[in-house]
Amino acid sequence: MKICTNHKLLSSLIVAVFFILSLKTHAQSDPSGTRRVSSSYAITNATITTSPGKTIQGATILFKDGLVTAVGTNVSIPKGTDILSGDSLFVYPGFIDGASSAGVSRPSDPERPANFDSSNPTDEQAGITPWRAVLDHHDKQNNAIGDWRKAGFTIAQLIPDGGMISGKAAIITYGSGYSTNILAENTALMARFRGSRGVYPGTPLGVMAKFRDVYKNAELSARHTKLFASNNGLNRPEINKTYQAMYPVLDKNIPVIFEVSNDLETRRALRLQKELGFKLVLSGVTEVEHLISEIKASNAIILLSLSLPEDKTKSKEDATEEYKARTTRVKEAYQQALKQASLLEKEGIKFGFATAGSKSGDFMKNLQIMIENGLSENTALAALTIHNAENLGIQKFAGTLEKGKLANMVITTAPLFSKDAQVKHVIADGYLFDYETKSKKSATESSNTGNTSIAGEWEYTSDTPAGSSGGIMKIEGSGSNLKGIITYDDPTGNGTAQADMKDIKVADNNLSFSFNVSAGGMDIRVNVSGEIDGSQFSGQISLGEFGSFPMNASKKPTSLNF
Structure with a gap:
């Protein structure tokens, strides 16, 4: 089967899974943002952080036609202005x-020809x-x-x-x-240490060699083109779209973004940059502790990954000494991974954040973990706002909340990096997006929902453009020994299918697990997470880059529930 056919099949299966599992929209009063604020709009009496470290209490921000027109404590509000009360709300620059x-x-x-x-x-x-x-x-x-x-x-x-x-x-x-x-x-220009399967270059070292070759040939092409335009007696240059597309990189008008996943790939990108001289952005950086001096010397822009490794540091009581030593090394590596952002801050290396390869549902949790491991809140906010605005060259109209800049802001119910913070409104390009928030349960209410109440049958329903559907989650066990099975409509149309629920975790009223949907010889990984409230579950189904969809479920009553 051709690769493009496989890709289409995968896409269709994903759509099918979405239709089967996506549920009635929840917790959004107006997420569409279809109404742009064209008249003057004011958020009053809010705590407004205009830039990292600069916060105004009881302030007003005024914007119109997608632009901030005023911000401060003595803002004159024009007649006819729509007003949103900012009491108990916190306003920050929109993230970049x-x-x-x-x-x-x-x-x-x-497609590859027969004589390929x-x-x-x-x-x-x-x-x-x-x-x-x-x-x-x-x-x-x-x-x-x-x-x-x-x-x-x-x-x-x-x-x-x-x-x-x-x-x-x-x-x-x-x-x-x-x-x-x-x-x-x-x-x-986007680059990766990713070779094409079955062809040259197929290895990271081959990619490095080929990148040098393309870069050097583009330099020769650019030189020949300039000489031909200003001199006679020269053969005309052969137009090559690959080399021409490299000219902005040669002229340092745009950088090369190298996606890196470990310190070895980072070293390879830095080596190419040092040798060839292009402007470099390192994206997805995860391991920097042994590269500080090289990063500083390169003047590379650093985009830190918002994804953190999974905690695999649990040890067995009856483990051998060799296993314990290996676990200790894993713990050390895990702890070091959590401190990457704070290490960059300590070394004075300005960085931004990148979401590629990460999940929106883990975003704030991972940021809070980074802060717990030494990253300051001001630097965390800067990496989400002004640092990336400067990295992208858009600081004149984005990154802070000032008069004349784009009306981009995020409005939360509590200080941004606190455990209780929820996003209530987002304003993007002057368009207002509203999100329903939930009241936090008290400690007593939280303690009433433990792992023992999870066991049983949970029925979920689906109401999508493809029609209504549903399935059952059967969970048994308690504590850390939970296991389960989920049923769903088979994407191939052959009745129902079932899959094991993996990595079932329950903590503070939150349930999460994953399962695989098998179809067409492929496994599609589905992640589920959400909040339990008695016999009700409300959460989301996530399929990585293809997005997330709401999910609701109810626990079926049994004699134990009466």
Whole structure:
């Protein structure tokens, strides 16, 4: 089966799973943002943080036609202004994503001819497509955009998917679905240490060699083109779209974003940058403790991953000494991973955050973990706002709340990084998005919901454009020994199917688990998380970059429940 056919099958299966499992919309009063605030709009008597470290108590922010017109404690409110009471609310600049894949799809791989030579593929077959534009493969209606906007993000630099040189990035705002929302195109060139399967270059070292080759040939092409334009007696240059697409990088008009996943890939990107001289952005950085001096010398922009490793530090009481020693090393590596942001701050290295490869549902939890491990709240906010605005060159109109800047802000019910904070409103490009919030339970109420109440049968229902559907979650056990089975409508149309519920965890009224949907020879991983309130469950189903959908369930009564 051709790769492009597999991709279409996967997409259709994912859509099928969405229709089966996505449930009646919950906890959003007006998430559409279809009404843009065209008249003057004021948020009054709020605690407004205009930039990291600068907070005004009892302040008012006024905006109109997508722009902030005033902010402070003595703001004159024009007649006819719509007013939102900011009592007990906290206003912050809208978050900016340094590298996002929300709504971005991977282009289909080109077909290979019968006489295909894997040692000498075309640029496109080798994953070298610097001429591609991410906006040509972006769905602005994708649910992942709404998920990240609900988390507080209002602007993002979209990065293209693909091979070793996958194309040009673009900056968009998460505003109206009826606007292009484009702030800038061709803002960076995206590169990865990802070779094409079965062709050269197929290894990270091969990618490095090929990147050098493309870069050097682009330099020769640019030089030849300039000489030909100003001299006679020269052969005309051969037009090559790969080399031409590299010219902005050669001229240092745009940087190269290298996606890295460990310190070795970071070293390789730094080596290429030092050798060739291009402007470098390191995205998804996770291991920096041994690279501080190299990072400082390179002047590279650092985009720290918002994803944290899973805690695998539990040890067995009857473990061998060798197992205990191995567990100790794992614990040390895990703790070090949590301190990456604080280490960069301590070393004076300015960084931003990138959401690519992370989940919107884990965003704030991971930030709080970073803060617990030494990252200051001011630097955390800066990495979400002004640092990324400066990294993207948009600080003149974004990153802080000031007169004349875009009306992008996130409004919470409590100080941003506190455990009780919930996003109540997001304003993106002047469009207002409202989200329903839940009152926090008291400690006594929380203690009444423990693992013992989870066991039993839970019935979930689905009400989607594809029709109504449902299934059963059967959970048994208690404490850390929970196991279960979930049934669902088979995506292939063959009745119902079932899967084991994996990694079932319950803490502070929160339930989470995952399961795999098998169809067409593929396994699609589905993550579920949400809140339990007595015999009711309200949460979300997440499929990574394809977005999240609400999920509700009710526990079926048994003799034990009466």
